[in-house]
Amino acid sequence: MSNENEKLTTGAQTESTMLVGARKMTFATFVLEYNALIILVLLVVASAIISPLFLTRNNLVNILRQQTSYLIIAMGMLMCLLTGGIDLSVASTVGFGSIMITQLVLFNGFGIIPAILLTLLLCACIGALNGFLVAYLKMAPFIVTLAMSFGIQGVVFIITRGMNQMLDVNKIAESSRALVRLYMNFGQNSDPFIRLPWRVYLTALIVLFFWFLLKYTSFGRLSTATGSNPVAVTLAGINIKKYKLTAYIICSFLGGLAGILITASNGSSSPSTTGGDYAMTAIAGTILGGADLGGGKGSVPFTVVGIFIMGMINNIMSLSNVPAYPQWCVKAAIIIFAIFLRSVVNARNSR
Amino acid sequence: MKTSKKLIAGILAISLLFALIGCGGSSGGGGAAPVEDNRSARDKVYDLIEKDLTAFNGIPAKVLQDRSGVIKGLPVEKKDKLTIGYTTGSLGSPFFVTMHKAIEEACAAEGHTLITQVNNFNTEQGLADMQAFIVQGVDIIFANTDVQAASAVFREASEAGIPVIATSNQPVNYDSNVITDILSGSYKSGFYVGEYTAKQMHKKGGSIKVGFSVIQIGSGDTESRGNGFVGGYLYAAREIDGNPYPSKWEAIYDGYTIWREFADKRSKSAPELGLELLSYGQTANSNPDAPGGREATEDLIAVLPNLDLLVVECDPMWPGAEQVLRENNRTPGVDIQIACPADGTRVGMEALMRGEIIAIGNNSSRMNAIGMMTIAKNIFIDGKDMNNIVANTYTPTLAITKENVAEFYNPDDDLAMGMAYELQTVDAYNASVSPTADPF
Numbered sequence: 084m085s086n087e088n089e090k091l092t093t094g095a096q097t098e099s100t101m102l103v104g105a106r107k108m109t110f111a112t113f114v115l116e117y118n119a120l121i122i123l124v125l126l127v128v129a130s131a132i133i134s135p136l137f138l139t140r141n142n143l144v145n146i147l148r149q150q151t152s153y154l155i156i157a158m159g160m161l162m163c164l165l166t167g168g169i170d171l172s173v174a175s176t177v178g179f180g181s182i183m184i185t186q187l188v189l190f191n192g193f194g195i196i197p198a199i200l201l202t203l204l205l206c207a208c209i210g211a212l213n214g215f216l217v218a219y220l221k222m223a224p225f226i227v228t229l230a231m232s233f234g235i236q237g238v239v240f241i242i243t244r245g246m247n248q249m250l251d252v253n254k255i256a257e258s259s260r261a262l263v264r265l266y267m268n269f270g271q272n273s274d275p276f277i278r279l280p281w282r283v284y285l286t287a288l289i290v291l292f293f294w295f296l297l298k299y300t301s302f303g304r305l306s307t308a309t310g311s312n313p314v315a316v317t318l319a320g321i322n323i324k325k326y327k328l329t330a331y332i333i334c335s336f337l338g339g340l341a342g343i344l345i346t347a348s349n350g351s352s353s354p355s356t357t358g359g360d361y362a363m364t365a366i367a368g369t370i371l372g373g374a375d376l377g378g379g380k381g382s383v384p385f386t387v388v389g390i391f392i393m394g395m396i397n398n399i400m401s402l403s404n405v406p407a408y409p410q411w412c413v414k415a416a417i418i419i420f421a422i423f424l425r426s427v428v429n430a431r432n433s434r
Numbered sequence: 435m436k437t438s439k440k441l442i443a444g445i446l447a448i449s450l451l452f453a454l455i456g457c458g459g460s461s462g463g464g465g466a467a468p469v470e471d472n473r474s475a476r477d478k479v480y481d482l483i484e485k486d487l488t489a490f491n492g493i494p495a496k497v498l499q500d501r502s503g504v505i506k507g508l509p510v511e512k513k514d515k516l517t518i519g520y521t522t523g524s525l526g527s528p529f530f531v532t533m534h535k536a537i538e539e540a541c542a543a544e545g546h547t548l549i550t551q552v553n554n555f556n557t558e559q560g561l562a563d564m565q566a567f568i569v570q571g572v573d574i575i576f577a578n579t580d581v582q583a584a585s586a587v588f589r590e591a592s593e594a595g596i597p598v599i600a601t602s603n604q605p606v607n608y609d610s611n612v613i614t615d616i617l618s619g620s621y622k623s624g625f626y627v628g629e630y631t632a633k634q635m636h637k638k639g640g641s642i643k644v645g646f647s648v649i650q651i652g653s654g655d656t657e658s659r660g661n662g663f664v665g666g667y668l669y670a671a672r673e674i675d676g677n678p679y680p681s682k683w684e685a686i687y688d689g690y691t692i693w694r695e696f697a698d699k700r701s702k703s704a705p706e707l708g709l710e711l712l713s714y715g716q717t718a719n720s721n722p723d724a725p726g727g728r729e730a731t732e733d734l735i736a737v738l739p740n741l742d743l744l745v746v747e748c749d750p751m752w753p754g755a756e757q758v759l760r761e762n763n764r765t766p767g768v769d770i771q772i773a774c775p776a777d778g779t780r781v782g783m784e785a786l787m788r789g790e791i792i793a794i795g796n797n798s799s800r801m802n803a804i805g806m807m808t809i810a811k812n813i814f815i816d817g818k819d820m821n822n823i824v825a826n827t828y829t830p831t832l833a834i835t836k837e838n839v840a841e842f843y844n845p846d847d848d849l850a851m852g853m854a855y856e857l858q859t860v861d862a863y864n865a866s867v868s869p870t871a872d873p874f
Contacts, residue, residue: 142569244698246488249582271586276614349557351582354652355720359558380801397559401566404549423545 094170115431116422119372119388122193122417126392130399144279150394151286152177153364154387158293159334161386165297166343167310167378168217168224168329169363172209173338175235178344179355180206182239185248185352195262199343205289206339207332209235214331218324229398230289236357249351270347282344289337294383311379315367368393371421375429392421442685475683476869482690487605489690491658493873498860499608500655505589506613507597510573512817515547516810518565520576523555527723527750528779528848529799536803537576544811555720557583568594573814576806581615582604588612597820599734599809601802603650603654605826613813614857616805619828620655622874623795624662624775625669625682626833630793631773632670632708635743639675641705642742647730647755648723649747651697656716659747659775659795660697664709665689671708682872685712688709712738713748717751727751731758741770749774749782749794756790766790778834778850781844786836793833796842798852801829804855809857822860830855 115123130137156173163170180202184191187198213231217224222324250267252260273280297303308316309326316323341361346352359432400410463613483490505694506844507726520537524530532630534550534702553560560579561869567575574699575591575598577584580699585606588598588712635642670683679685690706696702696711703710715725715734727746735758737739744766746755752774756766764770767790774782778799785791805827812818830853842850858866 136569139569142566145562145565145569149558151563152558199663243652245650247582248658249607253850269865280748349580349583351580352583353580353583355555355580358719359556395814397562398566401551402570406552408549408552429833 091187103242107291108204112431113150115424115428118421118428119385119392122371122393122421123388125397126399130395132273133399134402137399142402144273146391146394146398147283148280149281149398150390151282152345153361153368153394154286155289155332155337155341155344156361157365157368158289158383159337161293161297161369161374161381161383162330162333163224163402164366164369164374164376165307165310165378165381166327168327168330169228169366169376170210170213170331170334170338171225171228172213172231173228173334173365174236174359174361174363175232175239175333175357176206176209177342177345177359177361178239178336179209179235180339180355181346181352181356182243182248182342182354183339184343184346185250188250188259189248192256194259195266200265202343203336203339206342207336209339210332210335213327213335214238214328217331218327232362236354239354239357243352243354245354247351247353250346254269265285266347267350270344271318275409282348289340290383291383297383302326302329307379307381309379310375310377313378330400338376364390364393367418370425371418373425473830474686475681476873479683479686479690482687486657487688488654489657489661489693490621491603491617491654492621492623492662492831493686494863494867497867498824498863500822500828500860500869501640501825502860504609505592506821507574507592507595507611507614508813508821510595510597510813513573513814514545516573517549518546518574518576518810519549519551519564519569519570520578521551521553521560521563521567522578523553523560525552527795529722529748529750529777530860531576532847532849533578533799534805535849536800537807540803540807552866553579553848555579558644559724560584561587564588564591564598567591568596572596573736574810577612578602579746580604581610581612586611589665597813599806601806605654607860608825610825612825613809614823614825614827616802616827616829618776618797620625620658620776620797621662621665621797621809622828623797623833624659624664625686626662626831627773627793627795628663628666628668629670629774629835630666630835631663631743631771632667632674634792635754635771635859636667636671636674641708641710643710643712643738644743644745645712645734645738645741645795646745647727647734647747647751648714648716649726649730649751650716650720651714653720655776657693659745660714660745661693663773663775664680664693664696664711664746664828666690667709668707673763675708678714682874686873712741722748723750724752724754724791725756727756728758731753731755735759735762735764737744739764743771745772746772746774748776748797749779750777751789752779752785752791756785756845778842780843780845780848783834783839783850786834786839787843792812793835794850796831796850796852798829798850800849801852801855805829805835805855805857812857824858824860827855827857829853 136142156381183202184198188401213228216222216227267282306326309323313323368390369386371392374386396414461782480496522530524540551563553563557580561584564575568591575596577598577600579605581600581602591598598612600612602617604605650656665686668689692702692704715730718729746752758767766772772791773793775795778794782794809820813820
């Protein structure tokens with residue numbers, strides 16, 4: 084220790100170092116630990132160089148708007164991953180949430196607020212079922228949620244008979260139209276001052292909420308502990324099943340909320356929303372942001388970074404007119420590189 | 435005790451889900467038609483269209499509303515060289531490849547810049563593609579995506595001064611912010627194929643056993659083609675029986691009643707009308723290609739060995755369906771007949787020429803491309819007024835049969851030659867509608 088202090092005093096250093104807690108963080112370690120953030124910054128710089136349109140207001144607002152659904156879903160996916168689980172049914176739940184709004188409002192005479200509340204309740208029930216099967220019956224989350232994904236998709240297609248539905252205010256009771264219009268305005272329009280889409284504000288609130296929940300509440304810390312060391316948590320007398328169950332409820336609830344927002348922004352719902360890439364993008368973004376498939380690791384800020392990495396890759400390739408199919412290869416390469424860095428970090432940390 | 439409470443919670447959740455299935459019958463489709471004997475068949479059909487538009491793509495509207503007040507990114511400054519942003523659902527089937535190729539060739543010939551993105555029928559990707567085109571400031575957007583979900587982005591583009599032409603399988607409302615939506619007249623192609631098939635297969639007083647291999651029940655193309663096929667078959671069958679319908683409207687109405695029940699319950703027997711619709715199979719992932727044809731046909735043929743007729747929704751699915759038939763010792767054109775309400779691919783027409791397929795509905799995507807390029811030229815180069823074009827422009831169609839296949843077949847082209855058509859204004863359309871004539 085004294086030798087190290089002397090090094091710092093005399094400035095005779097062979098590499099940049101800084102003391103972090105009881106552990107040195109070298110430059111290499113810094114790069115590995117914060118690789119997601121560095122990749123994001125590099126992407127922004129590269130994008131700005133490749134296309135002068137990237138840093139335009141319109142484009143940045145587009146990116147924010149396009150990532151709102153993924154960010155909301157990713158918060159729920161992070162909760163599942165932290166507890167050592169995964170939820171592959173979330174895309175189907177998004178579709179379920181999306182079509183239930185039009186079904187309830189157009190065909191069952193619900194007002195928009197009761198429709199939203201009921202939809203969220205039903206989605207939470209889906210999560211409860213997932214969580215019950217995983218936490219209490221100890222079934223493998225991958226298989227259970229994959230099977231649920233098919234089941235929910237089937238229910239969606241049964242309810243809609245495979246048809247898209249436009250949320251046409253002319254087809255609902257006059258007394259309900261104003262609120263339905265408000266709901267669609269919320270999904271489609273922006274605030275009149277800085278002209279950010281309203282859904283971006285909602286997403287920011289949700290992200291902030293989960294950041295606070297995970298960082299400053301015992302629930303958040305115990306949810307993380309459930310995944311990182313379930314044996315120790317159980318021995319401490321904590322009921323880990325409750326945390327796992329709650330994680331799945333939150334994930335499906337947020338999936339339903341994302342679906343409700345999609346219907347608001349599109350003004351219509353489609354059963355094919357169940358086949359969207361929401362689950363895979365949310366998982367990839369969360370893992371890119373440092374979450375561990377084994378549980379116990381992950382943070383809200385870096386999950387946000389991961390989701391934006393995914394979104395920006397799509398955006399810059401569109402702006403620079405990269406043909407569609409090579410885009411997939413480029414995306415895969417970037418994700419694999421980021422995961423590789425993550426695995427190097429994990430290997431170093433475990434040593 | 436706690437475990438039993440959780441069990442109850444789980445059972446409650448499952449019950450809620452199944453309750454939804456139980457109450458899910460009220461979605462979308464028209465259900466039973468109102469029984470009002472004093473209304474004309476035409477009025478009853480338009481009432482059905484109001485409730486279930488997806489099943490009638492291509493039936494001309496009763497009257498169209500004026501669109502000149504809808505924002506469509508017009509007028510624009512004249513210019514000779516355009517930058518066109520084109521988002522397409524796929525480049526994996528002859529229909530979409532032909533459309534893209536036709537646009538590409540036209541752009542190359544006229545010196546336009548074409549930016550193509552493939553959204554793989556992913557709605558969010560289609561919207562993102564269009565938003566990127568708006569940022570890039572393209573002159574015009576060609577959009578092959580979910581036109582209902584994209585309505586907000588269409589408005590955004592129009593407000594940014596960028597006209598949009600959609601091409602999809604769903605009609606748009608009159609107030610959609612597109613110049614027009616160019617789409618297949620799927621009902622008509624189904625009707626013509628059904629009509630021709632009945633002339634070949636229906637015997638007076640007889641009935642045939644029919645199965646359908648479709649893309650996806652509920653989608654615009656499947657519903658319209660299937661519904662049209664049944665309507666056309668009934669129309670011709672009644673003529674053969676010596677009891678013709680007074681007009682096509684009655685056949686369309688009866689056809690829908692049968693189709694709707696068949697699509698909802700997967701079976702509908704109407705031997706008195708000449709049809710026993712035994713079952714349908716559909717693709718796993720809405721893929722209109724050979725693997726999709728296999729998926730849609732496999733279980734169907736296994737459980738229904740005595741089909742007289744297999745209706746394969748579109749002929750890109752035919753190679754997969756054909757394989758399944760041969761694996762099950764059925765010989766198309768010999769012990770089972772085949773009809774395809776769409777599209778007119780080279781492979782399909784060659785099978786038709788060999789006698790394996792009875793008829794194919796002409797659905798040339800080249801005509802979609804020509805329509806889009808013509809509108810772009812009219813707006814930017816010729817300065818023509820395109821502000822009040824009909825919201826939905828249906829490409830013309832007919833049944834390709836052994837009698838006329840030579841007019842449409844070209845061994846160097848993956849898709850049949852199409853038929854020319856004119857873009858129509860709302861006023862011209864309304865002036866042409868006759869309340870007494872057949873719809874087509």
